[in-house]
Amino acid sequence: MKDYDIYELGDVVLQSQKTLRNCQLAYKTYGKLNEAKDNVIIYPTWYSGQHYENEWLIGPGMALDPEEYFIIIPNMLGNGLSTSPSNTAAPYNASRFPNITAYDNVRVQHRLVTEKFGITKIKLVTGWSMGALQTYHWGCLYPDMVERILPFQGSAKCSRHNFVFLEGAKAALQADAAFKDGWYGDTKPDKGLRAFGRVYAGWGFSQTFYRQKLDIDTMGYASLEDFLVGFWEGLFLERDPNNLLTMLWTWQNGDISNNDVFKGDLKAALGAIKAKAVVMPASTDLYFPPEDNVLEVECMPNAELRVVDTVWGHFAGGPGTSPADIKVLDEALRELLAS
Structure with a gap:
C-alpha cells in the first residue's frame, strides 16, 4: 500500500x-x-x-x-x-x-x-x-x-573532487553491456549496479571505519566481502539505474x-x-x-x-x-x- x-x-x-x-x-x-x-x-x-x-x-x-x-x-x-x-x-x-x-x-x-x-x-x-x-x-x-x-x-x-568520484560510479554502471545506453527495459544491468555499489563502498565510510572493522564488529557482517555484497551491492540493486543517473546529474550540478x-x-x-x-x-x-x-x-x-x-x-x-x-x-x- x-x-x-x-x-x-x-x-x-x-x-x-x-x-x-x-x-x-x-x-x-x-x-x-x-x-x-x-x-x-x-x-x-x-x-x-x-x-x-x-x-x-x-x-x-x-x-x-x-x-x-x-x-x-x-x-x-x-x-x-x-x-x-x-x-x-x-x-x-x-x-x-x-x-x-x-x-x-x-x-x-x-x-x-x-x-x-x-x-x-x-x-x-x-x-x-x-x-x-x-x-x-x-x-x-x-x-x-x-x-x-x-x-x-x-x-x-x-566540489570538483566530489564530481570526479561520481564520474567513477557512473562509469561503472554504464559499462555494463546490459545498460544499453539506458534502454534496458525490464532487465536491469545488475553487474553495473553491483559495480556502482562497490565504487561507493570506498567513499561512504572512512578509512578508520574500515581499519577498526566496524562493518563486522558493529554492523554485524561476517566479513568485508559480506559487507560489500550485503550492504553496498544490496543498496543499489534495489534502485532503478536511470533514476540513479538522473539524481547523480542533479548532485554533480548542485550549486x-x-x-x-x-x-x-x-x-x-x-x-x-x-x-x-x-x-x-x-x-x-x-x-x-x-x-x-x-x-x-x-x-x-x-x-x-x-x-x-x-x-x-x-x-x-x-x-x-x-x-x-x-x-x-x-x-x-x-x-x-x-x-
Missing part, C-alpha cells in the same frame, strides 16, 4: 528548458499543521533515498517530534516516487528524461508548501547529503520564509547560485541566507569534507560550523547507521529549534 501523497504540479518547465508534463511530487507528512501554520519542518530526501528512508530522524521525544511539529518530506524528482525516468511515459522516458537541478526540486517543493498547505513560515529546513543541498537552496531562495536551517554532511555546491536569482555568484547566494544556520559536516566525510563548509559558513551572515567528530564518514548522517552520531545531530536540532 502507498504510504505517501501526490501533489499534481501540472506542466513544469525546468531550468534545462524542457517540460515535465503532468509532473507529480510525492510527499509524506508527519504530525499536524497547527492553526497558526508556524510549526513546519521541511526535510528533503537524499541521493537515491525515498521518504521512508528519512524516518530514522523522526519520532516522539526526538527533536523532529511529530507530536509538536508538522514535518514534510518531499521526494526528489527522479527518485522513483516523484516524477522520474522509471515512471514517465515516452518521449521523456528512460534515458531521455530531462536533467533536473536542485533548484527545480526546491521550486516545486515550495509550490507544495504554499499552494497545498498555505504555509508562509518554515521553522526549520534540514537534510542529509543531497538533502543538505536542497536545504541550502531553501535558505537562499526563500530567505524571508525560512527561519532556521541545519544542513548535515552536504554542501551548497558540488545554489546557478540560477537567474544569483547568476553564478556563490558568495551572494550564501550571503542571502538569513536563517539561523548550524552547518554540520562529519570530520571524516570523503564526499563533503569540513573544509568545504568552512568556506561556506564564512559567507553566511548567521551561521555556525559544528564538525561532528566521527569515524563513520558520510554515514555519520544517515540513514540511521551510527547511533552515537544520531544523538549529536538530534541534540543540535533540538537546540536550534529552541533558539
Whole structure:
C-alpha cells in the first residue's frame, strides 16, 4: 500500500528548458499543521533515498517530534516516487528524461508548501547529503520564509573532487553491456549496479571505519566481502539505474547560485541566507569534507560550523547507521529549534 501523497504540479518547465508534463511530487507528512501554520519542518530526501528512508530522524521525544511539529518530506524528482525516468511515459522516458537541478526540486517543493498547505513560515529546513543541498537552496531562495536551517554532511555546491568520484560510479554502471545506453527495459544491468555499489563502498565510510572493522564488529557482517555484497551491492540493486543517473546529474550540478536569482555568484547566494544556520559536516566525510563548509559558513551572515567528530564518514548522517552520531545531530536540532 502507498504510504505517501501526490501533489499534481501540472506542466513544469525546468531550468534545462524542457517540460515535465503532468509532473507529480510525492510527499509524506508527519504530525499536524497547527492553526497558526508556524510549526513546519521541511526535510528533503537524499541521493537515491525515498521518504521512508528519512524516518530514522523522526519520532516522539526526538527533536523532529511529530507530536509538536508538522514535518514534510518531499521526494526528489527522479527518485522513483516523484516524477522520474522509471515512471514517465515516452518521449521523456528512460534515458531521455530531462536533467533536473536542485533548484527545480526546491521550486516545486515550495509550490507544495504554499499552494497545498498555505504555509508562509518554515521553522526549520534540514537534510542529509543531497538533502543538505536542497536545504541550502531553501535558505537562499526563500530567505524571508525560512527561519532556521541545519544542513548535515552536504554542501551548497558540488566540489570538483566530489564530481570526479561520481564520474567513477557512473562509469561503472554504464559499462555494463546490459545498460544499453539506458534502454534496458525490464532487465536491469545488475553487474553495473553491483559495480556502482562497490565504487561507493570506498567513499561512504572512512578509512578508520574500515581499519577498526566496524562493518563486522558493529554492523554485524561476517566479513568485508559480506559487507560489500550485503550492504553496498544490496543498496543499489534495489534502485532503478536511470533514476540513479538522473539524481547523480542533479548532485554533480548542485550549486545554489546557478540560477537567474544569483547568476553564478556563490558568495551572494550564501550571503542571502538569513536563517539561523548550524552547518554540520562529519570530520571524516570523503564526499563533503569540513573544509568545504568552512568556506561556506564564512559567507553566511548567521551561521555556525559544528564538525561532528566521527569515524563513520558520510554515514555519520544517515540513514540511521551510527547511533552515537544520531544523538549529536538530534541534540543540535533540538537546540536550534529552541533558539
